[in-house]
Amino acid sequence: MSETHNAHTHEEHESIGSGSTTSPYARRIRAIEALLVERGVLTKEDVLRQIEYMEARSPANGARLVARAWVDPEFKARLLSDTKAAAAELGIDASGPVEFVTVENTPEVHNLIVCTLCSCYPRAILGRPPDWYKSFNYRSRAVNEPRAVMREFGLEIPEDVEVAVHDSSADIRYLVLPMRPPGTEDMSEEELARLVTRDCLIGVTIPREPAHAV
Amino acid sequence: MTTAKFEPGDPVRVRADEKPGHVRTPGYVRGKTGRIASVLGEFRNPEMLAYGGSGLPKQHLYKVAFRQTDLWKDYPGSPDDALYIDIYEHWLEPALRSDPRQATSRRG
Numbered sequence: 001m002s003e004t005h006n007a008h009t010h011e012e013h014e015s016i017g018s019g020s021t022t023s024p025y026a027r028r029i030r031a032i033e034a035l036l037v038e039r040g041v042l043t044k045e046d047v048l049r050q051i052e053y054m055e056a057r058s059p060a061n062g063a064r065l066v067a068r069a070w071v072d073p074e075f076k077a078r079l080l081s082d083t084k085a086a087a088a089e090l091g092i093d094a095s096g097p098v099e100f101v102t103v104e105n106t107p108e109v110h111n112l113i114v115c116t117l118c119s120c121y122p123r124a125i126l127g128r129p130p131d132w133y134k135s136f137n138y139r140s141r142a143v144n145e146p147r148a149v150m151r152e153f154g155l156e157i158p159e160d161v162e163v164a165v166h167d168s169s170a171d172i173r174y175l176v177l178p179m180r181p182p183g184t185e186d187m188s189e190e191e192l193a194r195l196v197t198r199d200c201l202i203g204v205t206i207p208r209e210p211a212h213a214v
Numbered sequence: 215m216t217t218a219k220f221e222p223g224d225p226v227r228v229r230a231d232e233k234p235g236h237v238r239t240p241g242y243v244r245g246k247t248g249r250i251a252s253v254l255g256e257f258r259n260p261e262m263l264a265y266g267g268s269g270l271p272k273q274h275l276y277k278v279a280f281r282q283t284d285l286w287k288d289y290p291g292s293p294d295d296a297l298y299i300d301i302y303e304h305w306l307e308p309a310l311r312s313d314p315r316q317a318t319s320r321r322g
Contacts, residue, residue, distance in 0.1 A: 116240050116242070117240055143242065143285075144242075144282075144285070144286045144289065145289075145290055146291065146295070147290065147291045147295075161292075162292065162294040162295055162296060163291060163292065163296075164295070164296045164298060165282075165297045165298065166298045166299075167240070167300075169238050169299050169300050169301070170238050170260070170275055170300035170302065171254075171257045171275060171300070172254060172300055
């Protein structure tokens with residue numbers, strides 16, 4: 001899984017950097033981009049600025065939000081009631097037309113995020129979604145057999161815990177606030193943030209206690 | 215600004231319409247009954263925005279909760295499992311409260 005993902009990330013960076021990709025889709029995008037620039041709809045600088053904006057976002061932002069919420073109950077309350085404002089408190093600029101909602105895992109409910117229609121994802125906070133998130137396989141199975149999907153990520157949700165799937169079909173983007181793992185009482189906020197991976201923020205896995213963390 | 219037609223707890227049915235174009239109501243919830251979990255605010259209608267329209271008037275958007283067992287025959291999981299999805303008001307119609315088991319998820 002991680003090898004595949006790294007390969008994709010590498011490929012994506014190459015296509016941004018050198019423009020050497022020769023797939024039909026990449027060529028089509030370049031043709032559209034060239035036309036938009038030629039007609040004055042946007043400039044090359046606009047495109048670069050947008051790429052830089054997206055590259056500056058990463059799952060580390062989500063990990064910081066989660067770690068702060070674990071150590072500061074008042075921040076957690078704000079994160080759950082107004083995610084955009086809570087992100088701004090940590091210097092994460094998620095301003096823009098879409099709204100963000102954080103859903104909290106509890107001993108009773110485990111949350112999982114999907115976009116069945118396309119690939120809606122809290123990009124302004126986490127950057128680009130992983131490739132599997134955009135796959136037809138994940139988008140179709142996350143809604144009708146979420147427990148099987150999570151099992152494939154190594155997460156078994158007990159039968160007495162409700163699985164709540166959130167299909168982000170419209171103007172809201174969702175993040176999962178996972179539960180703080182046991183055995184982390186003595187950890188600093190920075191150490192806690194390192195336990196929170198991108199996949200925890202989507203809900204396909206949970207932060208592991210330090211003994212199991214890689 | 216208009217008043218939202220539904221409030222949290224209301225049973226609603228997603229219209230079973232076939233509509234071409236950029237529609238944000240996936241097929242698997244059309245014709246299904248759930249309940250309003252929350253009212254999310256007013257947003258421009260993406261079915262118009264996608265084609266260069268203004269998207270106005272804005273549409274109320276709702277988080278609608280379904281029991282997974284009401285969506286999928288032979289759903290493999292707990293009967294408490296829920297699916298939440300954001301649906302614009304023009305896709306929703308009132309449903310009867312006839313089935314007391316309908317949408318009894320613990321979360322809202």
